[in-house]
Amino acid sequence: MLTIDGSKGEGGGQVLRTALALALVTRTPLRMVNIRAGREKPGLLRQHLTAVKAAEAVGAAEVSGAELGSRELTFEPRALAAGNYHFAVGSAGSATLVLQTVLPALLLAEGPSSLRLEGGTHNPAAPPFDFLAKAFLPLVQRMGPRVEATLERPGFFPAGGGRFRVDVHPAKLQPLDLPERGRVVRRAAVATVSGIPYDVARRELDTVGDILKLRPDELHPDELKRGIGPGNVLRVEVECEHVTEVFTAFGSRGRAAEHVAEEVAREAKQYLDAEVPVGEHLCDQLLLLLALARGGSFRTLPLDGHARTQIDTMAHFLDVKVSTREVSRGVHEVEVRG
Template structure:
């Protein structure tokens, strides 16, 4: 007994007690949300667009608001329902940011439970590999709203598809979404493409860096209801194309035929012709000063994308297409130019794809936001539905005198909480 007393002196006992009470206090802060009497909100994953957007926005808002959710009927209306690799990759990233607990985050699962803890503060050095051509741009849709409310810069490495169908190509994210987020909300982020990835193998490798908000931890409300000055001096085209290492096949149709399929001639020449036809098309509508940038990358498959960007003082219009050897020059140019011109001629302030990406930020912003757009897509309606279901944000859609749509949102003024 005397030996034990000699081993544990008063300072030792005091130090042990301090550690014990710190441990108890830490456990209080780590109590699962299910034990904090927070009701789980159920979200029907088959409503409206009924696809991955429901998952991406729901998980991001769940993490930020510390609101446990259960998503049911995930992609129920699709021919291949349930979670796919890109959804699971996005869920994993957000889960790591808030040390969440998940159930059902497996491929083809039609029910997902997501139970967040408090948003972790610090530098997120995360890596995710979808092992498929899962869209990296759609993973960013889940991660970005969460990362901006950290108190440090975040670095996230993502592997998958950079330019795949049914998702914005990476050049659209870099040249349309990110500049607009910075201009409107003060969001500062950057992407470095180490390698492009395409369907079906993927293999793309992207380093994504996000800085925290500087505006007192709040998102600023936005107003984009006046098309303002002319777009003409700021129209740009970004053409990306791969060049296969295989030798040309003799007897294929020549490049200069605008209706021909992609011939095995140098890729730069093909991309150059796309640029020529885009300029010709836009000149028909008096847009005479269009700058074209061409980027060629070696690959064992043929893929490409075209992004058009028009920026004025108060508006930002983008359009994009992803193409392969099945697309003719005419198809590529018509597809990328038609919606672009419709938005410009209608004096819309954003394009339809940008609009649905803005909804979550409008819901979180500190005050009333207003944005005027030409078309309210099903994706935009879905984003509004999820935002209203998980936050107290209120949206209104008004038709303007010039037959455009004005989306008005009273944001909740979400603020970063430093722990």
């Protein structure tokens, strides 16, 4: 049985999710210790426990240690099963991170799957639904499988209550090379508010528009009348010829709308100035796909702790080589070969 120390690398939930995903794909019995040891509240929180339960269902696995607060877990997958699944976090914990745990295996399953996921859809420190739908899943489809995601109801932190559906039509993953992003064909900033003053959205858009020099027709306020809130998310979408990137910042009580806008504008500007196809958050998710396809490459910004952790965790399960090199100041090329 493979043992992985969850305190290594970024020391959070990513090690757990990636290990569970690859244990499913490779049918590897897994023991994880020191789960989320690097976090203020170590052990399994509700969203992590839901991810474990989801992996248990998809892999017909035998599991021990699957309880709130647990810092140790054993996971023994027996068979990978496509099917119809419903996973509910039961809090504002991220449902998109639950999807990340089981999606790699379902992309390689023998038949199609349909998932209904409930919980947070727009959370700080997790990929929001818009990022999955506009940035990540289009790249999955370019590699072979067909994945369709539909947001049925947004759910913001701390209320949760969101819901979305994902339909997965598996296929053999093909290598993907992204050496450049191509011409920028569309930019847009979308400020979504639910249960808070509409003026917050306008102030965010005014600020982000000034910093990024966006035209008025590229600024879009979005006031939800039936969203599960209160909540506020500001996103900047950069659609290029070969890839789309999505950058997100979240409003919170006591935080000025202008500060939210400055945060997302700073991240988007760094990406635009570097002229790379893959941003920081897309990098570690794309790494796993290329490793499963046993080939591919892309250019990105300097790798952060999440990407390094992803590389280290993948090495426990997959015989692939990941090489990185700086090709110019602030631009790194990542290559995966099996």
